[in-house]
Amino acid sequence: MKNDTVYKKTFNAMLSHLGEQQPGSPIQSESVLKQRLGASRTTVRKVLAELAERGIIDMGPQGRSVIRLPQSGDAFERADTVSTSLQVEKKFMEWLLRADRKPGDVINELDLARQFGVSTSGIREYLNRFSRFRLIEKRANSGWCFMGFTKDFALELFEVREMFELRSARAFIAQPHDALAWAALRSLQAEHLLLQTEVSLRFHDFSDLDERFHRLVNDASHNRFIGDFYDVISLIFHYHYQWNKSDEAERNRVAITEHLDYIDALLSRDLTRVEATCTFHLKSARKTLLASVRA
Amino acid sequence: MKNDTVYKKTFNAMLSHLGEQQPGSPIQSESVLKQRLGASRTTVRKVLAELAERGIIDMGPQGRSVIRLPQSGDAFERADTVSTSLQVEKKFMEWLLRADRKPGDVINELDLARQFGVSTSGIREYLNRFSRFRLIEKRANSGWCFMGFTKDFALELFEVREMFELRSARAFIAQPHDALAWAALRSLQAEHLLLQTEVSLRFHDFSDLDERFHRLVNDASHNRFIGDFYDVISLIFHYHYQWNKSDEAERNRVAITEHLDYIDALLSRDLTRVEATCTFHLKSARKTLLASVRA
DNA sequence: AACTTGTTTTTTATGGACAATAAACTACAG
C-alpha cells in the first residue's frame, strides 16, 4: 500500500506557511495552495480537512480562515515525510559503506528488504536504478553481484572524466562575457578562498564545494550525457569521502589550491593555462583516489 | 507468479541435444547437463522427469538412457520460452516506433500493462531500466514522460560519440600486432566488401554490420563507460533504422564506402589517416541522422 | 575423495491488491 509521505510533507509545509499568517486572516484558494505547496489539490484538501479537524483553521461556508497559529508539536515527524524509495537509497549507501564488500560478493534482495524494513519490490526497483552506476550487475534468475570499486574502475572513470572536463572547460571559456556562469564562478572562487582560511575547522564542507565547482564547469558543455556521467563521479566521490578519512584535511588543502589555480585560469580565458591547470588537478585527484583503492 | 520459460527453453535445448544421440545410449549426469544446458540442476531434473513421463528417456535404477529420438512436435512453442521481461522489452520498442510519439507525451504504466498483457510491475521495472537511455524520464508520483528523440539529443549524442570513437580508434592502432582485434577487423573488412556487392539485395543487414564494426573499435579502449555509451548509440540507431527507411540503400552504400576507408586507415596504423576517415564518417553519420529528426 | 542423485531451503520473477495521490469532471458564484 502506498504510504502518505506526500500528505505529511505537505501538511508540514502548510504549517510553516500558516506560521507567517495572523489569526483570523483568510486562507488562500486551493489552487493557489496547490502551486505554493507543490502537491495535488487532492492532497491540499486532505491537509485542509485535517487542519480544520485539529481546530487550526476554520472552514466556514463563507470562506476559510486561520484560528490559531500552529505550534511545533503540530507537525509530523520528519522521518515520516520521506518516501520509501528515498529511504532505500539512503540505507543502501550506508549498507555499502558499512560492510566492506569485495568484488564478486552477491547482494541478496530478501536480506536487504528485511534489514531495511521494506518490501523486496522496493529493493529490486532501487537496485535496478542503481545499476546505472556500474557498481552492481544483475545475473539472470540469480540476484545482483557487487562489482566493486576497483583500480580498473577508477582508471576508466578518470579516463572519461578527463575527456569530458577538458572539453567542458574549453566550452566554459568560450561562453559570452555576460553568461551567468561567470558570476557563479566568481562566487565559487570566493567560497574557496573562505574555506581555505577555515579548512582546519570545516574541512568536510569541501566535498560539497568540489561537486558544485565541477558541475558548473561541466554544465558549460550543455550535454546531458556529460551531466549524467558526472552523477557517477559524484557518487564515487561521495562514497570515497565517506570511506577514507585519512589525510582528509591535507588532501582538501591541496585540492583547494588546485581549484583556485584552475578558477584563475578559467577567469583569464587563457586556453593553455586552463588546459594545464585542469589536467594537473584531475591527475592529482586521480592519484588521490587510486591511493585509497584496494589492489 | 513466475513463469516457466527457463524450464521450457531448457527442455527444448535438451531435445536438440538428444537429437545427436542414438536410442539406447546413456544420458549424461545431471551436473554435466546443467553445465551444458546452462540452467540449474533443479531445472535439469524437471526436464528429465518430463522426458521420462513422455517416454523419450528411461530412468531405470541402473542409469538413464535414450528410448527414442525426439520429434519436432515434442518441443515447446518458441514463444513460450521468452521471459516476460524480454517480451516487455520487445513490445515496448515496437510500441515506441508504431505510435509516433512527441516529446512531452506521458507514458501510462497501466495502459501499457494492458496492451502488453503483463502486470504493471513488469512495465515499471522495464521503464526503470530503460530510463538509462535518456529517452524517458520519471516525474515523482506521476508516471513517465517521453523526452523524445530531438535534434538536441542527436547533437549531444554525437558530441560524445566523436570524442569516444576518436580516442578508441587511437587505442585501436596502438594495439600490438598480434592482438585478436586485427583479425576481427580484417574479417569485418571482408564482410563489408561482400555486402558492397550485394547491397541492393540485403541492404538492411548493414545495421548489424555497422554495430559490430563500431563496437570492435570502441572495445579497444577497454573502458566500461565507453562501452555503456555505445549501448545508447546502438539503441538509437536501431530505432532510427526502423523508423526511417527512405534512401536506406543509398545511405548504406555511402556508409560502407566510408567504413572501408576507415578500416583501411586503421589497418595502415597511420594516425592522421585514421583521424581523418573516422571524423569524416562520423560527421556524415550525424548529418544523416539529423536529416531524419523532427525539428 | 570425487561424483552421483534425492531432498530441503532460499531466492527470484511475476502478478495482483489497495491506499495515496493526481487528474478530470461537475456545479455554482461573481
Place this chain on the structure above:
DNA sequence: CTGTAGTTTATTGTCCATAAAAAACAAGTT
C-alpha cells in the same frame, strides 16, 4: 467566462503472495 470548491475517476507507490528456479544440504556409490 473565470475561478472556486465538491465529487469522481485514473494512476502510482508499496506491499505481499506464490510458483519457478537456484542453491544448499544429505546421503549413497564407485
